[in-house]
Amino acid sequence: MPSSKLDVGSEPMSERTEPSDDQMAAQFERIIRRVKSSMNYRGSYSTRDILGSLVARWLQSGEWERLKLLPPADRHIGESVRRFVLDRLEQLRRRGAHEELPEDLLVVPDEGTLIELIDAAELRSWIEARIGDLERGVVDPRVRIPVTNAAQIGHALRLHVSGQTQRQVATALGISLGAANKRIFEGTNYLVVLQGIESGLGGST
Amino acid sequence: MTDAFIRDVLARISARPPTEWNKRLEQEFPTDPAMRMQALLWLHSQKEGPEAEGAPPSLGDAADERYELSVRLDSGATASVWQAFDRRLGRNVAIKVFHERGESEALDQVLAEARAASDVISEHVVRVLDVQYGDGHPYMVMELVGEYDADKGEVALGATAAALSPRDLDEVARWVMHVARGVQEAHLRNVFHRDLKPKNVLITPNSRRARVADFGLAVSGASADAAHPAITLMKRGPMGPVSVRGTPEYMAPEQARGLPLTLDARATEDRAVLVAVDVWGLGAIAYELVTGKPPWLARRSDDLSAWEVAASTERPAPLDRSRDGERVSPRLKRIIEKAMAIDPKARYATAAALANELQAFLARRPTTLDRSRLLRIGLWCRRNPQLALTVLVAIGLTGLAAGTHSTVTQLRAQRDELDREVAVQKAEETRLSRRVKRSRVELDETRTKLAAERLNLTALEKSLADERGSYATLIEAKERALKDANAATRQIMHQLEASRRERKAAEDARANLEKVAADARREGEKAAKDRDRSRREREASRAERDAAQRERDAAIAEREATEKQLTELKAELERLASARAQGS
Known part of the structure; x- marks a missing residue:
């Protein structure tokens, strides 16, 4: 589960020193911002988004799962991503009539930035999977905040993350704007709570 | 703990200031830290950021006082756009509120976009009126694309071209x-x-004019x-x-x-x-x-x-x-x-x-x-339909005059041509009448020949009828013979079938006999084997009996030897006893 950016770790809260209110608030804010910004549809892309999408593809290739088994010093994430992106660009270059795509060196960002991109891609894919669960009516049993009509919430979230406005979601589902807002709102809160649990917050009694 | 109870607790606590949340949750769930943590996350998520469709985001104290945000018009990865009312100037505006707060990259983006857009003055570009960033979310105030609807007495909002369907290609x-x-x-x-x-193009609701917006990547x-x-x-x-x-x-x-x-x-x-x-x-x-x-x-x-x-x-x-x-x-x-x-x-x-x-x-x-x-x-022509029509009429009249002269000339030529054709036709007619006469003579001759042929044909038909009668009698006799032959063939076939069945029965009987013989042979072999086995058992028991006899004979011999030794020993003892008696 994507929690590499979070310094909370995966130990249960009872086994650690209780963080201060400020630390707790900062952790909450980080989790909430990460989840909500991942759910926002990116209409306009920057280079970072493009690279993010390539990193997401790299992630899907299974390379990251392989590297995670290695000691951190032996992972060489930058080189792996660079090779993968170069291969992908090479494939694209062969598709077109033009030969203008770069063949030379590819500079990828430093490892810290790459970890951020990997983290974001993992989170996005985690969110997609959890929305899929909701669509099938599956609620994670660890979440104790009640979620009613999981499938309806899942459908609303699916449209929301694909870039539709609340009004469009309401029209597509044939419900009122208020009902659409409520479903998106409840679904987002559920994902935040579940992500908190994945990060080691509130997962045990 | 029921769902209704948890909902009720969350609803009550969310109405309190965030500083009280932890304390209240400890009172409600004193022995359940995990539940407290989940509830806190839920409460913070509910209040945080403009992404949730709850209360509008805060722009900072001063701005919140001036602008009243009402309806969210759009939302994207970096910002959302709200309809707002500017209390100071008494007008409706659109406000783009950026999600990130206080981060230099976000502020740079806000400023860059505002500068780019505000520098462009055009009736086809949405104007930027102000940009601010302070203690709340950074925001940009823009002209609200809308038109006053006199019938409804309110401002009708524009929509993005992406959300509208154009009426036609024009x-x-x-x-x-x-x-x-x-x-x-x-x-x-x-x-x-x-x-x-299209999403960055706004269309006014009544006059349907397009204006470009969002210079975020400019x-x-x-x-x-x-x-x-x-x-x-x-x-x-x-x-x-x-x-x-x-x-x-x-x-x-x-x-x-x-x-x-x-x-x-x-x-x-x-x-x-x-x-x-x-x-x-x-x-x-x-x-x-x-x-x-x-x-x-x-x-x-x-x-x-x-x-x-x-x-x-x-x-x-x-x-x-x-x-x-x-x-x-x-x-x-x-x-x-x-x-x-x-x-x-x-x-x-x-x-x-x-x-x-x-x-x-x-x-x-x-x-x-x-x-x-x-x-x-x-x-x-489509641009100047009247002029085009006038030109067309003028061209038509000129053409008509020129056409009349041309037609008379053409008619004269056609008349001469027709005269020539009539002369040719007359010559052809004469030639044809001569050929008709000659053909009539030939026709009479042919008729005579045909009458003679018809007589020959009648005689031929008569002889053919006679032959047909004799052939019919012959065919009838042949058919009868064929029928008899068929009946005989069928009888032979029946006999063949019967003999085939008999042969099959004989073969089955032979097979049964062979099977019985085989069974008897197997029984005989089995009896022979049993006999051999009993003979071998008898021989074995005989051997065992002989061995036992031998053992008994040996035992008798041994006993006799032992008795003999005993007799000798007794004699010796008696001798010794008599010797001892003599000695004493």
């Missing part, structure tokens, strides 16, 4: 022309949009990418380090492959690159408004994202049919295709050139691409 051309005029104004101020798409003389470099994706490519910005579905191919980081919006060569990107964007807007689809779409079959399709220099799907299935006017198609030429140099050199072309299209005047003389005449 409306598409008109909207894109408006946007092109606005973009041209921006270019004159060295501002290049780079993210033109590059201007004051803010080039190099000032805030994006991640360098490629190095030492054909153009050096590049950055990719825009919306993948609408990107120009060269934009998708990356534009140099060092583009200077004031340098002539770099301006041409940026103008070409925006001209493509204008074409892309027209393309989607006509077809209902953006030029580039992700392809699941090839596992390609929209950006990758754009970067691979494929061509967008042909622009043949509109979203309603109608044939697209070839004139408009040519204009859009030129705006979206893969080679940037083949596109319109300026946004104004494209706007002028669209204006010509709408006014039914020839564009620079309408080279056909017939098309130009047709367009002129």
Whole structure:
């Protein structure tokens, strides 16, 4: 589960020193911002988004799962991503009539930035999977905040993350704007709570 | 703990200030820290950020006092747009609220966008009125695109071109022309949009005029990418380090492959690159408004994202049919295709050139691409229908006069021709009457021959009838013989079948006998084997008996020997006893 950016770790809260209110608030804010910004549809892309999408593809290739088994010093994430992106660009270059795509060196960002991109891609894919669960009516049993009509919430979230406005979601589902807002709102809160649990917050009694 | 109880607790606590939440939760769930943690997360998530459709985000104390945010109009990755009321000036405005607060990158973006957009004054560009960032979310105040509706007594809001369907292709051309005029104004101020798409075009509700908005990715003389470099994706490519910005579905191919980081919006060569990107964007807007689809779409079959399709220099799907299935006017198609030429140099050199072309299209005047003389005449006629009609009548009258003279001459020539044909026909008639007479004589001769032939034929038919009678008798006799032969054959077949059945029964009986014989043979063999086995058992028991006899004989012999020894021993003892008695 994507929690590499979070310094909370995966130990249960009872086994650690209780963080201060400020630390707790900062952790909450980080989790909430990460989840909500991942759910926002990116209409306009920057280079970072493009690279993010390539990193997401790299992630899907299974390379990251392989590297995670290695000691951190032996992972060489930058080189792996660079090779993968170069291969992908090479494939694209062969598709077109033009030969203008770069063949030379590819500079990828430093490892810290790459970890951020990997983290974001993992989170996005985690969110997609959890929305899929909701669509099938599956609620994670660890979440104790009640979620009613999981499938309806899942459908609303699916449209929301694909870039539709609340009004469009309401029209597509044939419900009122208020009902659409409520479903998106409840679904987002559920994902935040579940992500908190994945990060080691509130997962045990 | 029921769901209703948890909901009730959360509802009550969320109404309290956040500083009290922890304490209240400890009271409600004193022995359940995990539940407290989940509830806290839920409460914070509920209050945090403008993404949730709860209360509008805070712009800071002063701004919150001035602007009353009411309806969220749109939301994206970096910001959301709200309708708001400016209490100080008593007017409606649109406010773009950025999600990030207090981060330099976000503030830079707000400022860059505001500067770029505010520098452009055009009736086709949404005006930026103010920009602020303080203790709340950074925000930008913009003109609200709407029109007063006198019937309803309220302001009707505009909508994005993406959310509307144009009434016809003329409306598409008109909207894109408006946007092109606005973009041209921006270019004159060295501002290049780079993210033109239907979603960034707002249409007024009544007059249906288009205005371009969202200069979030604009590059201007004051803010080039190099000032805030994006991640360098490629190095030492054909153009050096590049950055990719825009919306993948609408990107120009060269934009998708990356534009140099060092583009200077004031340098002539770099301006041409940026103008070409925006001209493509204008074409892309027209393309989607006509077809209902953006030029580039992700392809699941090839596992390609929209950006990758754009970067691979494929061509967008042909622009043949509109979203309603109608044939697209070839004139408009040519204009859009030129705006979206893969080679940037083949596109319109300026946004104004494209706007002028669209204006010509709408006014039914020839564009620079309408080279056909017939098309130009047709367009002129459509533009000047009365004049065209007058010219047509004048041409008609002149033609009529010229036509009459020509007709008389032609009629005379035709009459002479007819006279010549009559003379030829008469000569032919004479020749034919002679041939008819000759044919009649030949016909009489033929009739005589035919009568003689008919007599011969009658005699022949009579003899044939006689022969037919004798042949019929013969055939009847042959048929009877054949019938008898068939009956005999059937009888033989029956006999054969019976003998086949008998043979089969005999074979079955023989097989049964063989089986019985085999069984008897097997029984005999088995009895012989049993006999052998009992004989072997008898021999074995006999051997055992002999051995026992031998053992018994041996035992008897041994006992006799022992008795003999005992007898000797007794004798010896007696002898010894007598000797002892003599001794004593």
